Amino acid sequence: MGTKTKKKEICEEGSGTSPNYLQRITSDPYLLLLTTIVLIGAYLRLHNLGAQSIWLDEASTYYMSYGESISEVWAHALADRHPPLHFMIINFVSTFTSSEFALRLPSAIFGILTIPVIYKTGEAIFGRKEGLISAFILSISIIHIFYSQESRMYAQMVLFALMSLYFIYMASKENKNWQWIGFVASAALGFYSFYYTIFMIIPELMFYCIIQLKGSFHARRLVLSDTKNIRSFLISMLALVLVVSPVLIPFIKQSISRTAGVPTWGMGQSLDFFNTILMQYSTYSNTSYILASIFFVGFLVSILKRDEHDKTILMALLIFVPLGISYALAAKMPFSPRYLLFILPIYIIMISRGITGISQRLYSGTSKTGNIDKNRTLSIMVMVILVGALCVSPLTSYYTTPQKNDWRGVSSYLHEVTQPGDVVVSLPGYMTQPLEFYYDYDGTYKEGASSAARLENISATYENANIWYVITWDITAANPEGDALNWLEQNTQFTGQITGVYIATDRKE
Numbered sequence: 001m002g003t004k005t006k007k008k009e010i011c012e013e014g015s016g017t018s019p020n021y022l023q024r025i026t027s028d029p030y031l032l033l034l035t036t037i038v039l040i041g042a043y044l045r046l047h048n049l050g051a052q053s054i055w056l057d058e059a060s061t062y063y064m065s066y067g068e069s070i071s072e073v074w075a076h077a078l079a080d081r082h083p084p085l086h087f088m089i090i091n092f093v094s095t096f097t098s099s100e101f102a103l104r105l106p107s108a109i110f111g112i113l114t115i116p117v118i119y120k121t122g123e124a125i126f127g128r129k130e131g132l133i134s135a136f137i138l139s140i141s142i143i144h145i146f147y148s149q150e151s152r153m154y155a156q157m158v159l160f161a162l163m164s165l166y167f168i169y170m171a172s173k174e175n176k177n178w179q180w181i182g183f184v185a186s187a188a189l190g191f192y193s194f195y196y197t198i199f200m201i202i203p204e205l206m207f208y209c210i211i212q213l214k215g216s217f218h219a220r221r222l223v224l225s226d227t228k229n230i231r232s233f234l235i236s237m238l239a240l241v242l243v244v245s246p247v248l249i250p251f252i253k254q255s256i257s258r259t260a261g262v263p264t265w266g267m268g269q270s271l272d273f274f275n276t277i278l279m280q281y282s283t284y285s286n287t288s289y290i291l292a293s294i295f296f297v298g299f300l301v302s303i304l305k306r307d308e309h310d311k312t313i314l315m316a317l318l319i320f321v322p323l324g325i326s327y328a329l330a331a332k333m334p335f336s337p338r339y340l341l342f343i344l345p346i347y348i349i350m351i352s353r354g355i356t357g358i359s360q361r362l363y364s365g366t367s368k369t370g371n372i373d374k375n376r377t378l379s380i381m382v383m384v385i386l387v388g389a390l391c392v393s394p395l396t397s398y399y400t401t402p403q404k405n406d407w408r409g410v411s412s413y414l415h416e417v418t419q420p421g422d423v424v425v426s427l428p429g430y431m432t433q434p435l436e437f438y439y440d441y442d443g444t445y446k447e448g449a450s451s452a453a454r455l456e457n458i459s460a461t462y463e464n465a466n467i468w469y470v471i472t473w474d475i476t477a478a479n480p481e482g483d484a485l486n487w488l489e490q491n492t493q494f495t496g497q498i499t500g501v502y503i504a505t506d507r508k509e
Contacts, residue, residue, distance in 0.1 A: 041115045041139030045108040045148040050101030053408035058151040059434035065090035081254040085192040086153035103151040110156040111148025121166040133352035140391045160190035161200040161342035175229040180236040188243040196339045203317035259332040265477035266334035277337045295354035302357025318346045406499040411438035427471045428478035452483035469504040
């Protein structure tokens with residue numbers, strides 16, 4: 001009886017003195033700063049979320065998400081050569097509302113969640129300082145904010161890809177079941193979000209195999225570092241293959257079809273390929289890019305100086321394998337830097353390690369005043385503040401200038417100038433999607449065209465009607481021969497431009 005009473009007292013005392021989460025935050029400066037950073041990142045991703053109009057890709061997401069059942073949405077996505085997860089999410093959201101804010105909200109949430117995840121990943125690989133710096137830089141990253149405010153799959157792909165890195169890195173060290181489960185779940189969710197995530201998974205698996213087999217290089221024979229860990233890895237790989245098996249065949253078909261022809265748009269292979277990608281990841285600013293390059297050099301020096309071979313291998317694989325594969329594929333398929341957005345957190349973690357590495361090099365000896373840690377912290381703060389200051393102007397510009405084609409404005413203009421019986425032609429034809437999201441004037445006819453022959457046919461069909469032509473630069477990709485633009489120049493009159501959308505007419509009255 002006395003023993004039970006004593007145990008009860010101990011439990012009560014423990015529960016009374018155990019700090020809750022709020023107490024932990026206020027007592028731990030790292031958690032307090034992280035919470036502040038997450039709140040800043042959340043504000044930047046939710047601010048003006050529905051202000052700009054839906055553009056082509058977002059409209060495509062919306063219409064592909066139509067369906068009375070999950071199986072129908074699944075079929076729509078696979079038919080359009082995309083994995084289905086994001087469209088299933090949008091299908092759920094659109095049952096309540098199809099406002100711009102609501103359609104982009106899932107991406108904003110995924111973007112916000114990525115901030116604490118990059119903190120945990122940076123902390124696991126390098127330390128708490130690197131994790132905190134990474135979280136701050138990501139929170140104010142223009143390109144990450146942009147895709148966190150777009151109704152597409154890229155923000156969720158970045159989150160799941162980063163989670164897969166965290167889990168496999170931890171699992172390779174600790175071999176805990178929950179870590180392997182986390183890796184399988186996050187890698188599968190990333191693949192179901194965007195097929196290109198495979199190029200994040202491949203270097204992760206390469207890293208794991210190198211770490212487990214590194215003893216073999218010295219012994220010149222097969223040496224397994226941790227057989228129990230390898231057993232867990234093999235089971236997890238089998239589980240991952242089984243989980244993603246429903247989309248493996250569509251993925252293979254898409255890969256074949258995407259690389260079968262000659263790309264008509266995208267970056268292509270050039271000497272500027274890598275520079276362009278890293279420039280976009282550095283807030284599109286030359287000054288920011290130069291500063292990021294300095295920090296990147298600091299990362300290389302610090303990581304090699306500390307003889308951290310495993311981390312050097314990991315970072316190199318995560319950056320150079322996806323970039324190298326993408327460079328090769330750019331000659332075979334249309335390529336955009338957003339496909340590689342999952343390396344943005346890796347790039348930021350490396351820059352963060354470069355910042356702490358530079359501070360250590362600046363104050364590598366013993367300070368006369370004994371404040372070497374304080375001096376290092378101050379130097380880190382100066383460098384981080386400099387990064388933040390360079391982001392102020394791009395952030396201001398981001399929220400005050402249009403980032404997408406204003407199809408809402410195009411619709412308003414057409415409502416003013418069209419009348420029943422008129423025809424509205426979108427060029428290329430798939431531009432009917434963002435137009436129809438806003439333009440619902442029942443008295444007009446809507447058509448799509450991507451060639452001079454199609455334009456001629458529409459003109460003949462509606463020979464007595466006023467025809468309005470809505471054109472974007474995409475027509476140069478859809479009609480590389482250029483005959484559609486030549487036809488427009490000869491048969492229509494330019495009437496106006498709204499952002500990147502041009503409007504012409506052959507108005508007959």
